[in-house]
Amino acid sequence: MVGQPLRIAVVGAGPSGLYAIEHLLEQQRSAVEVDLYERLPTPWGLARLGVAPDHPEKKLVIDRHFAYLLQDPRVRFLGNVEIGTDVAHAELASWYDAVLYASGGTGDVRLGIPGEDLPGCWSAREFVGFYNGHPDLTDLPIDLSADRAVVVGNGNVALDVARILTMPTAELERTDISDAALDALRRSRIKEVVVLGRRGHRQAAFKNPELEELEHLDGVDTVVDDRGLPSEESIQREVHDPEIRRKLRTLHRLIERPQVSAGRRIMLRFLESPVQLLGSGRVEQMEVMRNRLERDERGRVRPQPTGETHLLDAGLVFRAVGFRGSPLPGIPFDDARGVVVNDHGRVTDSERNPLPGVYVTGWVKRGCQGIIGSNKKCAAETVACLLDDVASGHFTPTALSADAALARVRERASVVRWGGWLAIDREERAEGRLHGRPRVKITERRHLLHTASTAGETP
Ligand SMILES: Cc1cc2nc3c(=O)[nH]c(=O)nc-3n(C[C@H](O)[C@H](O)[C@H](O)COP(=O)(O)OP(=O)(O)OC[C@H]3O[C@@H](n4cnc5c(N)ncnc54)[C@H](O)[C@@H]3O)c2cc1C
Ligand SMILES: NC(=O)c1ccc[n+]([C@@H]2O[C@H](COP(=O)([O-])OP(=O)(O)OC[C@H]3O[C@@H](n4cnc5c(N)ncnc54)[C@H](OP(=O)(O)O)[C@@H]3O)[C@@H](O)[C@H]2O)c1
Incomplete structure (x- = not known):
């Protein structure tokens, strides 16, 4: 292997794959070549297809940082190639010195209650993909003709969903929301969105900046279930965690906020869980259980x-109770946690023995928690393990040359290269300029592939 660059396949072009590439480039300098495989024709994972359209500032990392990594001559973007479908893990492992999975949270957690599969009950993952123009989800027949939607879960994703369902479409028209979602939201008859938290105000998973955004929603009233909400005085006296204090104070401000009675409102309810969904042919009602809080033997506050x-009454239900990784054929998977079995990023078998040359990072490594930046440290840990293994001679030199690997991939898929993505990016931005929007997303896979093909062949 002396003198040969280390050839790595990274699977997944979301934040964790990109941070892993950044660490590899920094540590290995000229002695590394990375092929970045992505199942979609577009890079950036949830930074493009998860982050809410009214949060453009959260996507700046794409142009300011991630795009530079993919312009590096040591990195090749190989979009529209799904590992496990187009190319098997065993093949990929035989083409490269090491494979690093960064396949993220492509699945979601279910509620496990009767009626969950009734039409009209969607996962937040589906709705988020729909409004962000995910090619697999852009055509979902999400019907917004009900009066009330219930969002189950108390995290930032639940707040994203509630905000998008209620905010004025005039504001969304200036964003990169998908055209299909914009159309559906223009026709929406939803008047109330209930956000249902199974634990109390103090235990809510959403963060304060996201909660504060509800204070500034034009034309949307906010109602907060204040049963059990500590008074302003007791917050000062009893609540020592600064983040929880801030959230409780924001909840008070949401209560005191002048109501505009504009016809739309968000209601935050606490200590309530769905028991079942009812309806003939589609969801019409939710049976809701009141909870109390108890500490378990490990001191954690649990809903009982x-x-x-x-x-x-609920004509539309979204479960926003978490994302999970999806199993990858040939890779040990912990189904209970929804992650690839690993030890600090080294993929291991059921006896905890590392699989030589196979690594994992990001949401599919540690579970679907954390913001874009959280994936940087996670990727650093995985890359450190990988490079330690290289230094200690754990690798047998198996890599094909860059040309040979590309030729193999091209036998399996119509690959979108970096130039192809740039063609998509240019067309989206150009269309956006015509409409006063940052971009108009191309949402159909066929259209994406056609646009990418206009870039011509990249060597
Ligand atoms: C709705 C939502 C909104 C969010 N908003 C914010 C926000 O405003 N700010 C913030 O900082 N964080 C936000 N986050 C969190 C942030 O998006 C995540 O921390 C981050 O995207 C996780 O990165 P990842 O690379 O592990 O996964 P992902 O972003 O999911 O990327 C994984 C990539 O792998 C690809 N892939 C999957 N399987 C395969 C395969 N078999 N072959 C090839 N490719 C594959 C996927 O297509 C995807 O592109 C949000 C998350 C969600 C769900
Ligand atoms: N703007 C942003 O920065 C932004 C936006 C979106 C997402 N993100 C990040 O992305 C990550 C994922 O967000 P998320 O909202 O999907 O997950 P999350 O933060 O883990 O929240 C999940 C919520 O679902 C609840 N829940 C779980 N199972 C439930 C059940 N069976 N019944 C009722 N409620 C249930 C949880 O309650 P318990 O607490 O009781 O378990 C929690 O309130 C988070 O780290 C988040 O911060 C960031």
């Missing part, structure tokens, strides 16, 4: 059903 239930 009180037995007190009520029915809530």
Whole structure:
């Protein structure tokens, strides 16, 4: 292997794959070549297809940082190639010195209650993909003709969904939201979005900046269930965690906020869990259980059903109770946690023995938690393991040459190269300029591939 560059396949062009590439380039200088495989024709993972369209500042990292990594001559973008489908893991492993999975959170957590599969009950993952123009989700028939939508879950994703469902479409028209979602939202008859948290105000998973955004939603009233909400005085006296304090104070401000009665409102309810969804042919109602809080033996605050239930009319339900990684054929997977089995980023078998040359990072390594920046440290840990293994001679030199690997991939898929993505990017931005928007996303895979093909062949 002496004198040969280390050839690495990274699978997944989301934030964690990109941070892994950044660390590899920094540490290995000229002695590394990376092929970045991505199942979609477009890079950036949830930074493009998850981050809410009204949060453009959260996407700046794409142009300011990630795009530079993919312009580096040591890195090749190989889009529209799904590992596990177009190319098997065993093949990929035989083409490269090491394979690093960064395939993210492509699945979601279910509620496990009766009625969950009724039409009208969607996962937040599906709705988020729909409004962000994910090619697999852009055509979902999401019907917004009900009066009330219920969002189950109390995290930032639940707030994203509630905000997008209620905010004025005039504001969304200036964003990169998908055209299909914009159309659906223009026709929406939703008047109320109920956000249902199974634990109390103090335990809510959303962060304060995202909660504060509700204070500035034009034309949207906010109603907060204040049962059990500590008073302003007791917050000062009893709540020592600064983040929780800030959130409780924001909840008070949301209560005191002048109501505009504009016809739309967001209601935040706490200590309530869905028990079942009811309806003939589609979801019409949700049975809701009141909870109380109890500490378990490890001191964690858990929701416990009180037995007190009520029915809530709900023509539309979103479960926003978390994302999970999806299994990759040939790679050990912990189904309970929704992650690839690993030890600090080294993929291991069921006996905890590392699989030589196979690594994992990001949401599919540690679970679907954390913001874009959280993936940087996670990727640093994985890359450190990989480079330690290189230094200690764990690798047998198996890599094909760059040309040979590309020829193999091209036998399997119509690959979108970096130039192809730039053609998509140019067309989206050009269309956006015509409409006063940052970009108009191309959402159909066929259209994406056609646009990419206009860039011609990249060597
Ligand atoms: C709705 C939502 C909104 C968010 N908003 C914010 C925000 O505003 N600010 C913030 O900082 N963080 C936000 N986050 C968190 C942030 O998006 C994540 O921390 C980050 O995207 C995780 O990075 P990742 O690379 O592990 O996964 P992902 O971003 O999911 O990327 C994984 C990539 O792997 C690809 N892939 C999957 N399987 C395969 C395969 N078999 N072969 C090839 N490619 C594959 C996927 O297509 C995808 O492109 C949000 C998350 C969600 C869900
Ligand atoms: N603007 C941003 O920066 C932004 C935007 C979106 C997402 N993100 C990040 O992306 C990550 C994922 O966000 P997320 O909202 O999907 O996950 P999350 O933060 O883990 O929130 C999940 C929520 O679902 C609840 N829940 C889980 N199972 C439930 C069940 N069976 N019944 C009822 N409620 C249930 C959880 O309650 P318990 O707490 O009781 O378990 C929690 O309130 C987070 O780290 C988030 O910060 C960031």
